[in-house]
Every structure is written in C-alpha cells, then in structure tokens.
Amino acid sequence: MSQPPLSLSTATDPSMQLLLRNQLCHSLYSASNAMVRAYRPLLEPLGLTYPQYLVMLALWEHDGVPIKQLVEDTRLDSGTLTPILKRLEQKELVLRRKGVEDERQWLIDLSVAGHSLREKASDIPLKLFCMTSLTLEQAQALKVAAEQIYQDVLRQAPSSDSINQ
Secondary structure, eight states: OOOOOOOHHHHHOHHHHTOGGGOHHHHHHHHHHHHHHHHHHHHGGGTOOHHHHHHHHHHHHSOSEEHHHHHHHHOOOHHHHHHHHHHHHHTTSEEEEEOSSOTTSEEEEEOHHHHHHHHHHTTHHHHHHTTSOOOHHHHHHHHHHHHHHHHHHHHHSOOHHHHTO
16 A cells, blocks of 8 residues: 655654654654565575674674674664674584783674585575565665664664663
C-alpha cells in the first residue's frame, strides 16, 4: 500500500503527527529489519549473523584494532560487541591479543580463516543491492541521508545517562 508523502502540513498538523504511517522512524526501522532479514540467507553459507558480518566488514577494512575502535566503527556498544567477538573467536575467524604498549587493551586480529572469508563475502553487497529497485544514485543519496539522520540524532538526543539522572 502506497503511503502519502510527508509534507509540511503533515509535520505541523497535530492530528497527523501521531499517525504511524507518517513516522519516519517507523519507515527506517522497517527498512532496517527488512535488510537484516534479507542478509540472513546470504550470510548463512558463511556461518555469520548480521552483527558478526558488521564486525568482519570493519576488520577487513582495518585489522589489528583495539576493541574501542571496533565499537566506533560498527556502532555496536561494548556489551553487544564482546559476545560477538567471543563467538567469532570460537569460529576461529578472529584472534584476541593484549596490546604491546598497554596490556589492558585488547586488540582484535583476523585469523587466516577470517581473511579468506572476505573473498567468499565479496558479492554480498551487490546481491543485496539487486534486491532493491534503487538506482546507484538513489542508494548513495539514501546512505548520505541515513548518515545525516544518525549524526543529527546522536548529537541532539539526550544520552541514556542524562535520562536516568
């Protein structure tokens, strides 16, 4: 079912503001869930879940990084990232080692198997893109807009620490 486009009147009319069909957040949430579901059959042959795939993408880009860097790169909090790293370590895709300069810091390295998995995953982004009807330009514009939303909300939203005070 096609939704009417958002408009200035939709945004300013109190009777329209709380309609689910007018919520940008719901469209983003639904699209995100659909993307994760679409990745599942693509990642299954690799033995990865979507969050594990995000970590592997980050490590294929920058190997041998501190956990803190992976938190920044993947945007997963450390409480979520730690069990993912343990699972990837059990699968022998990553190795954890203490930092040379600071032994309190843990660094994450790809194993040989982790490096070789990159080749097997190389066609996944294109396969997923082909599931959409977006042009390359539309996909790039959507990525830019989604990133802007993320940065804007991150900058302006109260942190959970300030909410709990």
